[in-house]
Amino acid sequence: MENDICLGCLATNKTLKNNYCLKCIKELFNGIVPNPLNFDRVEFTKKRAELSPRMSISGVQDKISLTFEKKDLVPTAINGKYILKPISSGDGHIQNEKDVVANEHLSMLISKNIFNIPTASCGLIQFSDGELAYITKRFDYDDISGLKYDQEDFAGIIGVTPSSHGENYKYDACSYLDCVRIIKKYVASSVVSVEDFFKRIILNYLICNGDAHLKNFSLFSKVNSNEYFLTPNYDLLNTRFHVNEKYGDMALELLDGYTATYEKYGYYTYDDFKTFAKYIDLPDVRFNKIMKFIEESYPKVEELIDKSFLSESAKKFYKSSYQERMKRIKF
Structure with a gap:
């Protein structure tokens, strides 16, 4: 065809x-x-x-x-x-x-x-x-030499396993704030990578990806290099359309604890991401720019949903769930 x-x-x-x-x-x-x-x-x-x-x-x-x-x-x-x-x-x-x-x-x-x-x-x-x-x-191979990059997911970097943290170790071992600590420790260009990671967390929240766990974030170093970088994004999905979520709004907790706003509403809002941005040292000007971008970019998201090969019911669900999450984090 x-x-x-x-x-x-x-x-x-x-x-x-x-x-x-x-x-x-x-x-x-x-x-x-x-x-x-x-x-x-x-x-x-x-x-x-x-x-x-x-x-x-x-x-x-x-x-x-x-x-x-x-x-x-x-x-x-x-x-x-x-x-x-x-x-x-x-x-x-x-x-x-x-x-x-x-x-x-x-x-x-x-x-x-x-x-x-x-x-x-x-x-x-x-x-x-x-x-x-x-x-x-696959992004873990060099296109020219064909050699494989050195890559480790965050679960491996932290050293958590089923035996150390139970069968749900990918979800229960730490928070997204802990993930940022990993980036700051191992990535040389951590200022850029921390903002990149913040955008990934926001994206996963908006698309209702409840499977962005420790093994779906990795660091890698290219051939003949000891410098580590965040790998490209992978394994993204609106999981709410396919499974009954077991772990709340996101795969990992956002922070080490809960904000007063989360305690009040039971889900993440603008205040939570603002607090997260503060804890990871993301400048206010960058945070505000990202939040403005989210609102302004939705027409492009909707256009892409309409062009996708999703069924009509799936398109409707994807749009409504995305819009619901946008409303939650709107200032």
């Missing part, structure tokens, strides 16, 4: 090759125009079972690693430069599973193209039967 919308950036006014604009072909596929996948979701499940004992991709969502063979992206057990995630299998744990792929794609584009946060390159790609899957380019 040939679309009039880019499966990478959702642009509708660009020349497309195999459903991708030239910019996405360059950024996502390193200049290679990819063919649709030569297998479907049923075959994906078989290939995942064959490869899973040898694959190192973590997480609970079904996924496999891909590599290019000429213009075909094919499953691989080692050195894959792409991760493929299809529609969930429908085992009862996830509601509205058919929207998961489009949800993650949209959420990542909001991060990258509207909030201007460094974000893993991603897009949608067709299975052999035309069904869409989510594909993202």
